[in-house]
Amino acid sequence: MPAPAPPGALDDSPAARRREQRGWYFYDWANSAFYTTVISVFLGPYLIPVAKTAACAQDFPGMAADRCVAGFDQLAIDNPGLGYVDVLGADIRPAAYFGLIMTVAVLLQIVFLPIVGALADHIGRKREMLGGFAYIGALATMGLYFVEGDRYMLGGVLFVVANLAYGSSVVVYDSFLPQISTAAERDTVSSRGWAIGYLGGGLLLALNLVLYLQHESLGLAEGMAVRISMMSAGLWWAVFTIVPLLRLRNRPAPAHESTALRSVGGSFRQLGRTLAELRRYPLTLLFLVAYLVYNDGVQTVIGNSAAFASEALKLDKTVQISAILMVQFVAFFGALLLGRLAVAFGTKRTVLASLVVWTAIVVMAMFVGERQALQFYLMAFAIAIVLGGTQALSRSLFSQVIPKGREAEYFSLLQISDKGSAFIGSLTVTVALQLTNSYRIAIVSMIVFFVVGFVLLALINLPKAIRAAGNEVPERI
Structure with a gap:
């Protein structure tokens, strides 16, 4: 029978760890609703028409709003110089507005997340920080319910706040993993959290699909159904965050800095030292650059898929939501499939093959016909097959090319890049639009x-x- 923990010490028995782990899983369940319902499906296709409504009221005041929005693209072509909305003094096309706020949100994450990580390590009050960021994000997400008419700026500000809080909370959430699991448990615990996140995001999206499909029979306008769906993601996020906050426990913070401000400065200095040391490992640096480039493309395609379906293919939200639902569940099995292919043919070859598939997918996008739902489903299915596997196998490859004993330091580069992923891609889409x-x-x-x-x-x-x-070279790589 194990000896009881000393007074004041944290119980680190297997039973206590499992209790925390079960609570930890639920934060992935909670926050995945924001990414799936808001970012992947509803916000882009909803916010662009809101911006078009504002442009119509400004440039075509004599025309009915519904008629103006429906024919907005042709009106913009026929009237050069018109059809823009004002964003802090800049004229932005409504179609580019969602890409713009996505770019701003990602840029803020790149700047802000290292500070969040430094403060979390310094003060040790991770549970409180997790709750604070989670509820800021959840409240901002619930506030999207009030985005209607021409309130495009309100929608943009709320999204930027919610996205920044989401990224900040995930940084704190991830930092719990080595504290609540042993080295032998870590892969299992991390994988379960990932899988449960897919299930949580998919379940709420399925419920929102029912609401959207039945909005007329429920006496709701389409816009109202969308606003309720976005609000539900914030509510889901807020309610299920209670579980990890009850289960997770703070650990004593190491006394490595005298002040929180110095801790923040120290985090940037350490990041600079790690980047400088990469010169000793030029092939590792080359891999990191390669990953950043193609992962930028992956995240940008996913982030703009719903807006592409709405604006370019003229597909309704029912098709968009059902396609995203399919991706949620097929991606899990796709990751397992690519893992098996990596064992059979080598990890590098499998990732290279997945990039060929990604290239074919974006070329296919040029030829998908308007209102051709089946073609869009086929494209979404192809994305689902390579989505999870591309990133999972890339992380596996990266773990092979970093020095032992410095894993956390080097993986922090990958984490920051993931949080800031799609910045250049989002900017490219914005400029192209x-x-x-x-x-x-x-x-x-x-x-x-x-x-x-x-x-x-x-x-x-x-x-x-x-x-x-x-490191030792595996038999097959």
């Missing part, structure tokens, strides 16, 4: 990211990179 007003061209522009990423990854001598990092 600003110049062409075509979502097809904007999505096809992502081919550059997959081709460049493929070439960079193909150039890497992985066995040499693994040996340079001091």
